[in-house]
Amino acid sequence: MARTRAGGVWVGATAAMLLVAGCSVDGLLLGELTRDEHRVMPEPAAVILRGKAPGFQGAALRLWAGPTIAFSGKVDSEGTFALQTDGRSTLVGTVLEAQSGGRACLALVPELPAQTSVLNPERVVQLAEIAPGALEVGDVSTTAALVLLQRARIEGRELATIAPSSLVETLIDVDTRLRGGDPALTLALVAVQRVLSAGKAAPAAGAPFDPSPSALRLLRDAFAATSAVDADGNGAPDGDGAPFEAVITAAAAGVTFAACYTPGRIKVVLQVRLASDARDGNCEPIQPFLWADDKPGSQMFITGGVHKETPTCGAGRTAFCLQPGEIDAVNAALGNWVPNKVAMFDDGSHGDGAASDGIYTFAFEAPHWPAAAAPDGAGVRIAYKFTYGAQGQGWTGAEEFPGNQRILELDDRNNDHLIVRLDHFADETSNKDKANGLFTGCGKVTWAATAAAGCSSDSVERAIDLDGDCKVDGWPSAGKVAPLTVPCP
Ligand SMILES: [Ca+2]
Numbered sequence: 231m232a233r234t235r236a237g238g239v240w241v242g243a244t245a246a247m248l249l250v251a252g253c254s255v256d257g258l259l260l261g262e263l264t265r266d267e268h269r270v271m272p273e274p275a276a277v278i279l280r281g282k283a284p285g286f287q288g289a290a291l292r293l294w295a296g297p298t299i300a301f302s303g304k305v306d307s308e309g310t311f312a313l314q315t316d317g318r319s320t321l322v323g324t325v326l327e328a329q330s331g332g333r334a335c336l337a338l339v340p341e342l343p344a345q346t347s348v349l350n351p352e353r354v355v356q357l358a359e360i361a362p363g364a365l366e367v368g369d370v371s372t373t374a375a376l377v378l379l380q381r382a383r384i385e386g387r388e389l390a391t392i393a394p395s396s397l398v399e400t401l402i403d404v405d406t407r408l409r410g411g412d413p414a415l416t417l418a419l420v421a422v423q424r425v426l427s428a429g430k431a432a433p434a435a436g437a438p439f440d441p442s443p444s445a446l447r448l449l450r451d452a453f454a455a456t457s458a459v460d461a462d463g464n465g466a467p468d469g470d471g472a473p474f475e476a477v478i479t480a481a482a483a484g485v486t487f488a489a490c491y492t493p494g495r496i497k498v499v500l501q502v503r504l505a506s507d508a509r510d511g512n513c514e515p516i517q518p519f520l521w522a523d524d525k526p527g528s529q530m531f532i533t534g535g536v537h538k539e540t541p542t543c544g545a546g547r548t549a550f551c552l553q554p555g556e557i558d559a560v561n562a563a564l565g566n567w568v569p570n571k572v573a574m575f576d577d578g579s580h581g582d583g584a585a586s587d588g589i590y591t592f593a594f595e596a597p598h599w600p601a602a603a604a605p606d607g608a609g610v611r612i613a614y615k616f617t618y619g620a621q622g623q624g625w626t627g628a629e630e631f632p633g634n635q636r637i638l639e640l641d642d643r644n645n646d647h648l649i650v651r652l653d654h655f656a657d658e659t660s661n662k663d664k665a666n667g668l669f670t671g672c673g674k675v676t677w678a679a680t681a682a683a684g685c686s687s688d689s690v691e692r693a694i695d696l697d698g699d700c701k702v703d704g705w706p707s708a709g710k711v712a713p714l715t716v717p718c719p
């Protein structure tokens with residue numbers, strides 16, 4: 231971090247972030263669990279987010295994680311707040327909102343750390359130390375938050391998928407330029423100030439801003455229709471959120487998310503959707519419980535390891551290959567083919583996007599090189615399978631299909647510095663390797679570099695059908711997983 235914030239606030243924040251980077255609550259939870267199998271898994275103590283929101287005494291406080299409100303609280307009578315979170319997982323790219331009547335201010339929180347141990351007491355984090363430009367939740371932090379939200383939307387991303395270090399750098403850049411009088415950002419600030427004063431005069435207009443990534447507009451149409459807001463200053467009430475949107479979009483056009491990515495490593499996000507309405511690659515209904523039992527109390531697990539056709543380092547190969555220790559680490563992360571051991575999450579934690587949407591998530595870190603760069607076109611190759619059962623149960627009645635595995639080459643096809651693969655549980659037409667049911671395939675699936683012409687090689691991350699009409703229309707969301715980054719030189 232080359233730059234420093236006024237009063238040294240920012241220097242302290244960097245040190246605090248480094249402290250939490252190497253240690254996860256999950257590892258300690260597992261340690262606690264295995265020490266005594268009968269012990270109830272302890273919950274970590276809360277992480278408290280403290281800050282100032284002057285002028286918002288008694289206001290409602292909401293922490294938006296994508297489209298959902300992860301935590302809520304209140305601003306106290308002094309205009310300060312202490313928002314309690316559960317400390318269970320690190321939250322990336324959340325938006326804090328203080329709202330009272332027709333007035334609201336926002337602040338973007340790049341990374342709200344989790345507890346580092348279940349044994350730790352409550353942990354207090356100062357907003358000003360983790361969110362550049364948010365010494366207080368006010369018009370400046372609101373402008374920066376809206377501009378970054380809009381920039382992410384322009385790029386088709388959610389804030390949670392942008393590296394926290396990139397969000398930090400971008401907030402510093404926007405804050406610096408805003409205070410330096412950047413014309414487009416100044417117009418955005420003035421528009422925010424106009425919304426604030428219009429909202430003051432129209433308490434019944436309700437919350438002006440919609441921080442959800444699925445929002446139609448950043449400024450709610452209902453607010454603009456109920457208040458007399460003139461965000462673009464053309465002398466006429468706006469009537470809807472479009473004029474405000476245009477001002478913020480113009481400011482966002484001049485912003486880029488900068489980041490430097492960790493060389494040779496990548497975050498892999500494996501997701502599985504368990505649903506009764508899912509359709510396979512032939513557009514036929516999937517029977518999720520053809521092989522697995524639909525027993526009450528069952529949960530989703532993943533298991534797998536490095537595929538044997540991954541290049542290993544040795545006498546004949548010293549580059550684009552895995553060392554034995556790297557293979558062991560990936561095998562361990564994936565559960566090394568022990569069924570019903572490595573849990574997947576559909577509670578919005580551990581990188582999972584929305585809670586309870588039927589999409590379960592497992593994220594891990596792996597070695598990586600672009601497959602096309604290798605002499606034989608081979609990347610890091612893994613195999614995996616989902617099981618739906620009870621912790622410690624065997625294969626029977628739990629595996630999605632027997633005698634086959636799913637195969638995946640870790641090749642970043644959409645250049646987002648992540649490997650994201652969303653499968654449907656028990657889909658026998660996707661990357662199931664041997665007896666594959668895809669009508670237009672060849673009955674089996676192999677690697678992109680070795681697939682025969684006309685045969686399916688559905689063994690990389692790929693765009694999918696997002697809306698259930700059997701037509702491919704986009705890349706799956708990475709949920710709350712951000713790429714691996716290093717501080718830029
Ligand atoms: Ca207007």
Ligand SMILES: [Ca+2]
Pocket residue numbers: 575576577578582583584585586587588589590591
């Ligand atoms: Ca989910």
Ligand SMILES: [Ca+2]
Pocket residue numbers: 641642643644645646647648649650691
């Ligand atoms: Ca990717």
Ligand SMILES: [Ca+2]
Pocket residue numbers: 694695696697698699700701702703
């Ligand atoms: Ca579609």
